[in-house]
Amino acid sequence: MTTTFEDSRVLSVEHLSVSFDTGKRNTPPVTVVRDVSFSIGKGEIVAIVGESGCGKSTTGLALLGLNPGSNASVKGSINLAKKGGQTVDIVGLRERELRRVRGNDVAMIFQEPMSSLNPLYTIGAQIEEALSVHRRMSSKERAAEALRLVSMLGIPSPAKCLNSYPHQLSGGMRQRVMIAIALSCHPGLLIADEPTTALDVTVQAQIVERMKQLQQETQMAILFVTHDLSLVAEIANRALVMYAGQIVEAGPVSDLFNQPLMPYTQALMRSRPRLGDVRHRIKPIPGGAPNPAALPAGCTFHKRCEHAVAGRCDTQVPSLETTDDGLRQVRCLRWRELRQVPQCAPVLQGQPS
Amino acid sequence: MTPTSTQPLISVSHLRKLYDIRRGLFSKLVGHVHAVNDVSFDIAPGETLGLAGESGSGKTTIGRSVLRLIEPTDGAIRFDGKDVMALNAAGLRDYRKSAQIIFQDPFASINPRMKIRDVIAEPLRVQKIHATERDVDRRVSELLDLVSLSDDYKDRSPTALSGGQRQRVVIARALAVNPKFIVADEPISALDVSIQAQIVSLLDELKQRLGLAMLFISHDLAVMEYLSDRIAVVYLGQIMEIGPARAITQTPKHPYTEALISAVPDDRPDMRRKRVVLQGDVADPVSPPSGCVFRTRCIYAKPECAQQRPVLREIAPLHFKACIRDDVL
Amino acid sequence: MREILMRPKVQIGAFILLVMIAISLCAPLIAPHDPTASSVMFLAPPGADNLLGTDELGRDILSRLIYGGQSSLIVGIGAAVMAAIIGIPVGLVAGYLGGRVDLFATQIIDIFIALPGLILALIITAMVGPTLFNLVLVLGFVSWPRIARLVRGQTLALRESVFVEASKAVGARADWIMLKHVWPNTMRIVAAQFALTVAYSIFTSASLSFLGLGMPPPTPDWGAMVRSGFDYLAMNPGMSLAPGAAVAATVFGFYLIGTSIK
Numbered sequence: 001m002t003t004t005f006e007d008s009r010v011l012s013v014e015h016l017s018v019s020f021d022t023g024k025r026n027t028p029p030v031t032v033v034r035d036v037s038f039s040i041g042k043g044e045i046v047a048i049v050g051e052s053g054c055g056k057s058t059t060g061l062a063l064l065g066l067n068p069g070s071n072a073s074v075k076g077s078i079n080l081a082k083k084g085g086q087t088v089d090i091v092g093l094r095e096r097e098l099r100r101v102r103g104n105d106v107a108m109i110f111q112e113p114m115s116s117l118n119p120l121y122t123i124g125a126q127i128e129e130a131l132s133v134h135r136r137m138s139s140k141e142r143a144a145e146a147l148r149l150v151s152m153l154g155i156p157s158p159a160k161c162l163n164s165y166p167h168q169l170s171g172g173m174r175q176r177v178m179i180a181i182a183l184s185c186h187p188g189l190l191i192a193d194e195p196t197t198a199l200d201v202t203v204q205a206q207i208v209e210r211m212k213q214l215q216q217e218t219q220m221a222i223l224f225v226t227h228d229l230s231l232v233a234e235i236a237n238r239a240l241v242m243y244a245g246q247i248v249e250a251g252p253v254s255d256l257f258n259q260p261l262m263p264y265t266q267a268l269m270r271s272r273p274r275l276g277d278v279r280h281r282i283k284p285i286p287g288g289a290p291n292p293a294a295l296p297a298g299c300t301f302h303k304r305c306e307h308a309v310a311g312r313c314d315t316q317v318p319s320l321e322t323t324d325d326g327l328r329q330v331r332c333l334r335w336r337e338l339r340q341v342p343q344c345a346p347v348l349q350g351q352p353s
Numbered sequence: 354m355t356p357t358s359t360q361p362l363i364s365v366s367h368l369r370k371l372y373d374i375r376r377g378l379f380s381k382l383v384g385h386v387h388a389v390n391d392v393s394f395d396i397a398p399g400e401t402l403g404l405a406g407e408s409g410s411g412k413t414t415i416g417r418s419v420l421r422l423i424e425p426t427d428g429a430i431r432f433d434g435k436d437v438m439a440l441n442a443a444g445l446r447d448y449r450k451s452a453q454i455i456f457q458d459p460f461a462s463i464n465p466r467m468k469i470r471d472v473i474a475e476p477l478r479v480q481k482i483h484a485t486e487r488d489v490d491r492r493v494s495e496l497l498d499l500v501s502l503s504d505d506y507k508d509r510s511p512t513a514l515s516g517g518q519r520q521r522v523v524i525a526r527a528l529a530v531n532p533k534f535i536v537a538d539e540p541i542s543a544l545d546v547s548i549q550a551q552i553v554s555l556l557d558e559l560k561q562r563l564g565l566a567m568l569f570i571s572h573d574l575a576v577m578e579y580l581s582d583r584i585a586v587v588y589l590g591q592i593m594e595i596g597p598a599r600a601i602t603q604t605p606k607h608p609y610t611e612a613l614i615s616a617v618p619d620d621r622p623d624m625r626r627k628r629v630v631l632q633g634d635v636a637d638p639v640s641p642p643s644g645c646v647f648r649t650r651c652i653y654a655k656p657e658c659a660q661q662r663p664v665l666r667e668i669a670p671l672h673f674k675a676c677i678r679d680d681v682l
Numbered sequence: 683m684r685e686i687l688m689r690p691k692v693q694i695g696a697f698i699l700l701v702m703i704a705i706s707l708c709a710p711l712i713a714p715h716d717p718t719a720s721s722v723m724f725l726a727p728p729g730a731d732n733l734l735g736t737d738e739l740g741r742d743i744l745s746r747l748i749y750g751g752q753s754s755l756i757v758g759i760g761a762a763v764m765a766a767i768i769g770i771p772v773g774l775v776a777g778y779l780g781g782r783v784d785l786f787a788t789q790i791i792d793i794f795i796a797l798p799g800l801i802l803a804l805i806i807t808a809m810v811g812p813t814l815f816n817l818v819l820v821l822g823f824v825s826w827p828r829i830a831r832l833v834r835g836q837t838l839a840l841r842e843s844v845f846v847e848a849s850k851a852v853g854a855r856a857d858w859i860m861l862k863h864v865w866p867n868t869m870r871i872v873a874a875q876f877a878l879t880v881a882y883s884i885f886t887s888a889s890l891s892f893l894g895l896g897m898p899p900p901t902p903d904w905g906a907m908v909r910s911g912f913d914y915l916a917m918n919p920g921m922s923l924a925p926g927a928a929v930a931a932t933v934f935g936f937y938l939i940g941t942s943i944k
Contacts, residue, residue, distance in 0.1 A: 051545050201613065202631050205628060227545075227546045230619050230620050231618045232620070233618065234625075273579035274575050275619065422847065449851060449852055456847075464845045464849075475849065
């Protein structure tokens, strides 16, 4: 079924759920992503932020049909805009069609570039291989294009890099090579799953700057999956906060950081030290992330939430509500009443009454 | 060297660690990796010194060398007035009662086959600190309480614990012998973000309560500024700058520190520093650049920088930098 | 531990072994005849009185089969125990201390592993004479290097682990570390190799006795039974096949356990 997006959307995810079979008899499958819906427009950078186990990586993988193994079951729809203008639903696509889409219309880079690069082939060979899958070029054109891509990513001595093997390069260079490979076929959407987590902070800064530049030039949309809130603020236009498999808050990044509406987002912000924040005593979130196989009743965050009200938050399940201006979404039973109390700057020490 | 007002607890001078590189059939010595290249610093009792740097800076090697878990090639280490380098096996065992370490990976640093009780009790048993098993058990309960774990953790197996819980066990083990000094080698890097906050708070509370001196090694500058009194910035085995924590992060005086601080992402647009993007990658520790090792990536480099290695000189009270230029920062 | 016992391979192997061991232990109770009693009814085909027939000296094959397990099991398990007693400490010390001690030990281990075990056992047994005690010693002597190599490999790997470094950081000595950290993490692999060593030793002792260097007559011995049955295969194949099957089953049982303990 082919349709097109009326507006300039690149991706539209509706009611995505991913569950895994545990393999044990008599236990129901574990749902890791629950009813997630969002969209990404052309040229937009959207971040999914959350801790490990919240389902952000699984969501990213689902967008490429990469969920591991036969024990994953994916429901909902993932509508991706292809180059011709038509959309295709990733959910339910056969492997052969998925291969046509991957790399061409949507590409992905991972946290650990070493595992995505074949140690037996030179960098040049691997880039050219990626090019040959989706584009029609002579081998001379491919070599030239590989050189161009690698230079574009700011790699010093690009020709030498093309002749090197993955283990000869540093982590930052390898990640840049990964980005070059991902960009080689000009996909409309790039999914970056914690691409800089394993890198030094100066290398991270280099790569983030370069990604922002490239994005400006190519108007490619980026879905950036990370646990680093500050990175989100630097790179993204919009952010989705995930907790226990669901989106719990979403909105433009500047609004989100100025006035987080969901207590989890607020707690997350208050729990990290920030450079130069002299007065701020960090307040860690008590407890740990919930086990997706045994979620608490009511709001999944209520056990760790300082605003939880007995009788409400532990029994009622909050739904994702939209703010009046239509720009933001919150999943909290009490967000409207909590919003009245000014707690915009997460730096405040006192408890709101 | 950096003098402090009271007698320092630890005094490290001209610490060096070289690793041999051997090639060929006969393992010929062809060069050295300068992992730690003439590093000196002091830590006062109860003070936390942060060691900031990226991969390959040598900060982990420095931490382990101070405890002689790695044998330094050269240099002097004094702890509480004693010469650590001259200690024999018995003296070294005694040193380990006063100086302990917390490792980065909570999954690797606990023997998966031991019960938690035995993991925490190990230092007590090895050092023969308590006479009876009952005393040992009582101390283990005390320690579990100190790190906010309930007493029933004693009989659990490490495989049943989460990363954050294991790291608490690791901290409890380190504190078992009542040390005066702890080397914390990236204690939170392997943990999940909200758990990191819990462990940072725990470390903060414990070091104040117990008056511990700490060498806090990390690549996370925000956490380092939060926990440290002073910070030393390390690059390619050398200290580039050392001074009070706030001064280092707010008004860095060395080009590398400036680049490092500016690279940290921040969600407050007004607080973001102008980003200094360094060129290229870290220089080769086998043949470091002549003169100032940072000059190959420094945006303020001059020809004079290649001539001599800059000495750490005092530019403000207790604030030192290794750079010949005074006109840029 | 419990999890290991749940595995089907382990259960089958353990079942086979328990049956074999039970039969051997209860031999005096179940064997219909005296295994060493010869009679004039030699080479009788299987019948009501002798379920498997009699051998060339008129002895009941079934009874000899039942009793035969005893020496095989004693030799097999005894040899493995000896191999463990020598191999484990050598492996631990060589692996942990490294340096010249390790170099020396590795050379010896490698030489032994390079020599074919059966030939070596054959030569030594021929020199010292085959008795139960000698067989245990010889086979243990032939098998210890493999255990040592395994233990050494594990020790080398564990030596570099972080929790061993953590133990050193609290002041632990080498013997403490070996006992409390290295050994407990090596036990399981050693147990697997132990089972395999028993399997190998039983098979090798059966081979030795097939070649004439096993337990001296009249002690019933599976390998020797196979040998003597060779000449009469046409008349009573069971004479060779039954003891052969017994050896195979026992070896298989230990093999199953050994390969699934990992």
